[in-house]
Amino acid sequence: xxxxxxxxxxxxxxxxxxxxxKGFAERVIGVDSSLVHLQKARELGIIDEGASLEAGVDAAxxxxxxxxxxxxxxxxxxxxxxxxxxxxxxxxxxxKEGIIAAARKLPNRARFVxxxxxxxxxxSGPQAAEHHAFAGRAAVICDREDSAPDALALVEQVxxxxxxxxxxxxxxxxxMHAAYVSHISHITSFALANTVLEKEKEEDAIFTLASGGFxxxxxxxxxxxxxxxxxxxxxxxxxLDVLNEHITQLRKFKSCLEKENYTYLKxxxxxxxxxxxxxxx
Amino acid sequence: xxxxxxxxxxxxxxxxxxxxxKGFAERVIGVDSSLVHLQKARELGIIDEGASLEAGVDAAxxxxxxxxxxxxxxxxxxxxxxxxxxxxxxxxxxxKEGIIAAARKLPNRARFVxxxxxxxxxxSGPQAAEHHAFAGRAAVICDREDSAPDALALVEQVxxxxxxxxxxxxxxxxxMHAAYVSHISHITSFALANTVLEKEKEEDAIFTLASGGFxxxxxxxxxxxxxxxxxxxxxxxxxLDVLNEHITQLRKFKSCLEKENYTYLKxxxxxxxxxxxxxxx
Numbered sequence: 175x176x177x178x179x180x181x182x183x184x185x186x187x188x189x190x191x192x193x194x195x196k197g198f199a200e201r202v203i204g205v206d207s208s209l210v211h212l213q214k215a216r217e218l219g220i221i222d223e224g225a226s227l228e229a230g231v232d233a234a235x236x237x238x239x240x241x242x243x244x245x246x247x248x249x250x251x252x253x254x255x256x257x258x259x260x261x262x263x264x265x266x267x268x269x270k271e272g273i274i275a276a277a278r279k280l281p282n283r284a285r286f287v288x289x290x291x292x293x294x295x296x297x298s299g300p301q302a303a304e305h306h307a308f309a310g311r312a313a314v315i316c317d318r319e320d321s322a323p324d325a326l327a328l329v330e331q332v333x334x335x336x337x338x339x340x341x342x343x344x345x346x347x348x349x350m351h352a353a354y355v356s357h358i359s360h361i362t363s364f365a366l367a368n369t370v371l372e373k374e375k376e377e378d379a380i381f382t383l384a385s386g387g388f389x390x391x392x393x394x395x396x397x398x399x400x401x402x403x404x405x406x407x408x409x410x411x412x413x414l415d416v417l418n419e420h421i422t423q424l425r426k427f428k429s430c431l432e433k434e435n436y437t438y439l440k441x442x443x444x445x446x447x448x449x450x451x452x453x454x455x
Numbered sequence: 456x457x458x459x460x461x462x463x464x465x466x467x468x469x470x471x472x473x474x475x476x477k478g479f480a481e482r483v484i485g486v487d488s489s490l491v492h493l494q495k496a497r498e499l500g501i502i503d504e505g506a507s508l509e510a511g512v513d514a515a516x517x518x519x520x521x522x523x524x525x526x527x528x529x530x531x532x533x534x535x536x537x538x539x540x541x542x543x544x545x546x547x548x549x550x551k552e553g554i555i556a557a558a559r560k561l562p563n564r565a566r567f568v569x570x571x572x573x574x575x576x577x578x579s580g581p582q583a584a585e586h587h588a589f590a591g592r593a594a595v596i597c598d599r600e601d602s603a604p605d606a607l608a609l610v611e612q613v614x615x616x617x618x619x620x621x622x623x624x625x626x627x628x629x630x631m632h633a634a635y636v637s638h639i640s641h642i643t644s645f646a647l648a649n650t651v652l653e654k655e656k657e658e659d660a661i662f663t664l665a666s667g668g669f670x671x672x673x674x675x676x677x678x679x680x681x682x683x684x685x686x687x688x689x690x691x692x693x694x695l696d697v698l699n700e701h702i703t704q705l706r707k708f709k710s711c712l713e714k715e716n717y718t719y720l721k722x723x724x725x726x727x728x729x730x731x732x733x734x735x736x
Contacts, residue, residue: 296668312664314664341663341664351664352664354661355651355661355666358650359668359671359673360668362647363672363727364723365701368723368726369704370636370639373635374632374636380632380635380636384636384733385637386574387575387577387641387675390640390674391643392640402724407720413712414709414712415654416651419653419654420647420705421705421709423653424643424702426649427698431695431698434691442645443645443678443680445648446649446676447678449651453661453673
């Protein structure tokens with residue numbers, strides 16, 4: 175099958191690598207606004223050739239939109255309008271309500287499947303693409319009843335090839351849960367990086383002393399702003415809701431320290447340890 | 456050389472494993488208030504035998520205090536008072552001002568070396584001990600001028616055996632820097648876990664969807680309260696200072712979202728990316 179990857183970065187590139195290895199994609203056409211990325215993706219064997227959006231869409235059975243969420247919602251009408259009856263479009267963006275709203279009134283809505291594979295790293299671009307990414311993680315498929323059965327089945331095959339667990343939910347639930355299990359972690363990391371950069375004037379000390387714990391909480395701060403600003407914008411209300419709660423929780427720690435209430439501080443830490451139950455079950 | 460490890464958990468246990476492997480410790484005596492830990496440490500080959508504090512101190516050339524910071528400061532007078540002239544005591548706690556203050560007026564102060572190896576995981580107890588831990592990380596040695604040259608030299612040998620980079624600073628500087636590069640990360644993680652546990656009522660969703668990003672920012676939330684409450688208590692002022700800044704930084708993200716100021720939001724995220732410069736140089 176010919177697959178067009180629109181956006182040859184971390185996610186699109188990693189998908190292409192596995193879909194080619196598994197033989198699911200016989201030919202991968204790359205579409206990217208950056209010619210440098212396109213060239214790099216070809217060098218790395220992620221794509222077989224580069225093409226314009228129009229040529230890529232026309233040649234492919236499956237078109238995967240793997241670009242920032244605002245760009246995905248923006249391109250979708252153009253892609254869907256151009257589609258022949260047996261073609262399928264899927265997106266892999268981190269928010270789902272916006273793109274589904276953009277698709278709603280289009281005549282080819284049923285050829286579109288809205289998804290979110292829950293995998294990523296803090297790196298971006300084709301050079302960040304990884305072999306064997308995604309395996310074991312959840313792939314969320316949203317509002318499946320609005321997609322044609324054959325389109326849905328093809329996208330399910332994609333995620334089977336990536337060895338992901340398929341999870342079905344409506345777009346609103348997805349965006350709410352994503353705010354908790356992904357988006358807030360990024361805000362926390364960005365803010366933590368800014369805290370340390372703002373207050374710790376001796377950068378050599380950070381470099382010299384930084385331990386694994388610091389690196390793991392702050393690594394997401396390296397994530398690409400062009401990807402994350404649109405996510406926060408699209409998921410603004412859910413993210414604000416979780417962020418408010420997060421500030422409230424941090425204030426509890428602050429209050430314990432200010433009042434030297436170490437009994438309650440211990441309770442807060444013990445409560446936090448309950449996350450074990452959820453992560454390891 | 457005979458080494459007594461007071462506290463046979465994650466840090467003490469991991470040190471014992473490497474010091475034995477390197478031949479630096481010919482015999483390791485374990486001292487622990489938990490007989491279950493002592494038994495486990497023996498089973499795992501971390502220690503050769505268990506003993507009371509008194510018997511352990513009397514038999515060892517080097518005594519390593521690897522217990523929560525308040526317990527370490529509490530035991531130190533008792534240990535130093537008992538010491539023969541050629542013996543050395545070191546601690547490995549995450550705060551240094553408290554234990555150094557506790558040591559200051561004791562006659563054997565010069566036999567004590569205050570240190571902090573910057574390595575750890577979110578796990579605890581002897582079963583959490585790791586082979587080849589510590590390597591490549593910083594080992595901070597504080598106020599070295601207050602330790603006898605031979606005591607300092609012995610402790611430097613310990614860290615050379617662990618393949619750590621030795622870093623020297625005064626206790627006050629250590630505690631300030633540790634608040635930035637370690638302690639605040641833990642508070643962030645605890646608060647993030649509590650945020651998600653408080654607000655995300657569908658625990659199955661967390662379990663199903665949690666991605667690597669979430670796990671890496673929240674993993675420190677599994678850390679042991681008995682270790683961390685004393686650290687936050689001892690380093691209260693520095694931690695409060697950094698925590699206030701962190702809340703201020705999070706409020707900036709909140710304000711951007713509330714006012715839909717995506718230009719400034721992007722700037723904040725770009726600023727955060729500067730952490731790369733400090734972590735990777």
